[in-house]
Structure formats: structure tokens, C-alpha cells
Amino acid sequence: MMILKRKRERIFYFLLIPSSLVVLTFMSLLSALVYSSIPALGRFGLSIYTRNVWDPVNDQYGGLAAIYGTVVTGVLSVAISAPFATAIAVFVNDISPKKIKSFIINLSDLLAAFPTVVYGFWGLLSLGPFLSHTLFAFLDSLFGLHRITNGPSILLASIVLAIMITPFASSLLREVYSQVPKSVDEAVYSLGLGKWELVVLKLSYIKRAFLGAYALAFGRAVGETVAVSLTIGNILNISPNLLDPGYTIPSLIISQFGTAYGIQYNVMFALALFLVVIGIAFVIISRLILRVRL
């Protein structure tokens, strides 16, 4: 128990206010979500999460396509980003000259601070059309994945997401990678081994933290709204063709909210709740992974 005797130290009691606000915010957000979800869950049950239907005329809703899109874009973006983020972490720590290192770190941190709407516009107006003529056309000719848009698709959204989360993920990885003790370098070099072995051993040394960093990055990817809704095409579609447009939960909510009424509102809250649960699960998982000693 903390006993604050001296008078001026009473001010510390006021510090409790911001801290308790954190708790309050969490509680009120969660309870608002749950409260507003209940009517939808009561009426449709879990079919909100297992059916693919969005029919305001007959009041039938199921967000499976958005859940599908959320998971696919989340997994894809992490899969695309991981090699790049890892390469950057290795490069700045063990390969690049000092000057280039700080240049890359600063630039990467700057990219992480860009508003996501910028990524969205850029994805929609520049990257999308470009990829549509190059990579997507190539995938089309290779696997017969036909395109019905000039870019917007699950794959485009995943690539934009990957580009967005890479600075974040690489800064996490950079940090853990740089904390590998120097004694590993000493061991590696004293055995006549080289940089290749050093990098391999360091990466295997941090593999748990690596998973933790990616759990956080995944959480970030699935929660992203604006950039995705601009690039994914916004169609309720469960297609294995990654060049088809789709939806994610946040992009569904943002694009439908303006016109929604009645039970549709509640369905969207129920979907948001699902997203929050995924998010919390990933934060917990990443914490658990990061906590385990290396």
C-alpha cells in the first residue's frame, strides 16, 4: 500500500486520473460494442459470422465475406511484409554502413507516420493501375486469374497493407534483433564463421520475438480501415481469386455506416466486436510469446 505523507506528494493522487481513464475507456468501448451487438446476435445468432448475405431490403445480414476478406488480407499482408521487414532489420543492424543505416531508419519511421489515407489513395490511383498492368496481368496469364477491376482487389489491399505495416514491423524487429547480445557475434566470429552464419543464428535466436512482432503487425493489418476500403473494391465476395474485389470488416463498416439503420447497425457492431476479439486475442498471443524468455 502506498502511503503519501508529505503534502505536495498528494499531487500524485491526481496521476491516478489518467490511469483510471484508460480502464474506463476500455470498459465503456467494450460495453458499448457488446450492448449494441446484442440485438443483432439475439436475432441472427452466430449466423452473422457464418453467412454471406447483405440484404437491407429483406433485413438479412451475415458478414462472412468480410471476415474472409479480413483474415485473407491480414495473413497475406503479413506474409508479404515479413521477408521485407526481416531483411530491413538485418540490413540496418549487420550489413549497412552507419550513414545509410540512420537514413533508412529515419525514412522508415517517417513512412510509419504517414496518414493511412495517403496509402489508400496512392494504392487506388498509382499502385493499383500499375500492378494491374504488370503483376496482376502476369498472374492472369500464368494462373488464369481474370480481373474485373483496374486494380482494387484482395491482393491489392494486401499489398498496400503490407507496405503500410512493414515500417512498423521492421522497427519492432530491428529493436529485438539489435538486442541479441554481442557474445553471439564473438562466438560466431571466433569459430571462423562469417556474416551468413551470424545472421542465421541471430534470426533463430530471436524467432520467438519475431512471432510476437508479427502477431502485433497482424493485429494492425486487420484493423486498418481507410487504406483497405479504398483498395479492396468493396464487394461482398468470397472468392479464392485474389484479384477479385472483396471486403474486410472495417471497410464494410466504413462504407455502410452512412446508410445503415435499424438492425443493420447492430450487425455492424457485432462484426466490430468480432474484430476486437481477434485483436485482443492477438495482443494476448504476442504478449505471451514475447514474455517467454529467449
Added chain:
Amino acid sequence: MEAGKGTEDVFNVHGLHLYINDRVILKDITFKVPNNSVFGIMGPSGSGKSTLLKVLNRLIEIYDGEIKVEGKVLYFGKDVFQMEASKLRKEVGMVFQIPNPFHHLSIYDNIAYPLKSHGIKDKREIMRIVEESLRKVRLWDEVHDRLHAPASHLSGGQQQRLTIARALALRPKVLLMDEPTSMIDVVSAQAIEQLITELKKEMTIVLVSHNPQQVKRVADYVAFLYNGKLVEWGPTEEIFDSPRNELTQKYVVGLID
């Protein structure tokens, strides 16, 4: 002070000055390490023992500081700074003060991984070397039934013996040991001292020690380092029984440090 014939010397260091970031760390160091001997380096902490050791296998180059070397450091007559560092380091193994096995790798992989990286692919050959090396450091009986457990599960003394085994597996001609027993339990420390005297038959050992008594017990030759300078060096009995320098006299009886 002439010890051994010129080319038979494992190391021949002459007029060595070492600067790190333009600060002089080692000053005018001259000595020779004869083959198949135990060469002790003693001195107070901060006197430059570790740095001197790391010049011998050029490990000094892996740190951030900028290195400048004057004088010559010959390894079997060849300038170490003209050699390929990885080749030099494979022949000149090193053991550190704080045991540094690859904690996340298994006991087996700690030894097998460097072997594989150096091109030994045959599984049975690798297993043979793993066992042989672990037996040499007397760790085999303690770990043979859990070779695939992580090295981090071993005690400090066991970890240190594992790092020695890891170095020995590459069949080095020289083993540099930087205060190998200062951080571990007494029993392991004794085992390592014992091992040093045995290993001398097949290789040369340069042993840095915080403990003059240890040097006296195991070293054939000893150098006394003080403040980056090599005060004197010679056969162990001479240095301990009839030191020429006053500083050495004080150090060996424990009046410095």
C-alpha cells in the same frame, strides 16, 4: 628471453601498438609464444589482457571502435593481418570469460553447426566429433542422454566446457582462453585447469587469467601486463621466483589489484 626456434613460435609479437578510436590500449608489446606450451597472460583488470588476446585472432576487428595496429603480429611466421580472418580464427580457437554457447541451440548443434558450416556434411563423422569433443572436456557423461536439450539448460560450468568442446571440434592449433574459470563453479574450474595441461600435448594455449596462482599452476611461460604495457615475460618459474621488475614482484605476491 629467447624461447623456441624462430619459425616454431606460434605467435611472434613485436613492437605491437594498438589504438582503439585513437586511444592507445596496448603499448610496444613484444613476446613469443612457443609451440605446445601454455602461455599465461596476467595483469590487473583493464590492463589490456583481453584486448591483446583478441589481437591474436583478430577478433578485435568485430567491435565498433576503429582499430589501428602498429608493429607485427606473426602466426607461424605469417602476418595475421595479411591472413584471411576466418581461416586464422578456425585455427586459433577462443573461449570467453562469460560462457557463450549458442543458448538457443541444442548441445549437439552447438558443436555440429560450426562443423557443418565449415563443410563437414557426413552425419556420422559429425556425431563422432561431437562425442570426441564432449569427452575431452568431460561433459559427455553428463549430457550424452540429452544432446538435443538446449544449451541454456546447462549450468555455467557445463556451458563453459561446452564452448571449449565447440572450439576443440574444429581441431585448432591454438586455443585462446580469456579468464575461462572466473565465472564458473570450482569443480568445473578445476576440470578446466586439468584439461589445459592435457591439451598442451596437441596444441598451444594462451591463457589469460585474473589469478596469478592459476597461471603459476598451469602456465609454462607467463607475461605480465600492466597499463597496456608488457612489463616482462619469460618461463613461469623465472617470473614468479626471480622477477626482474618491481611491479611484477608486487603483483605476484598480491600487492597489486
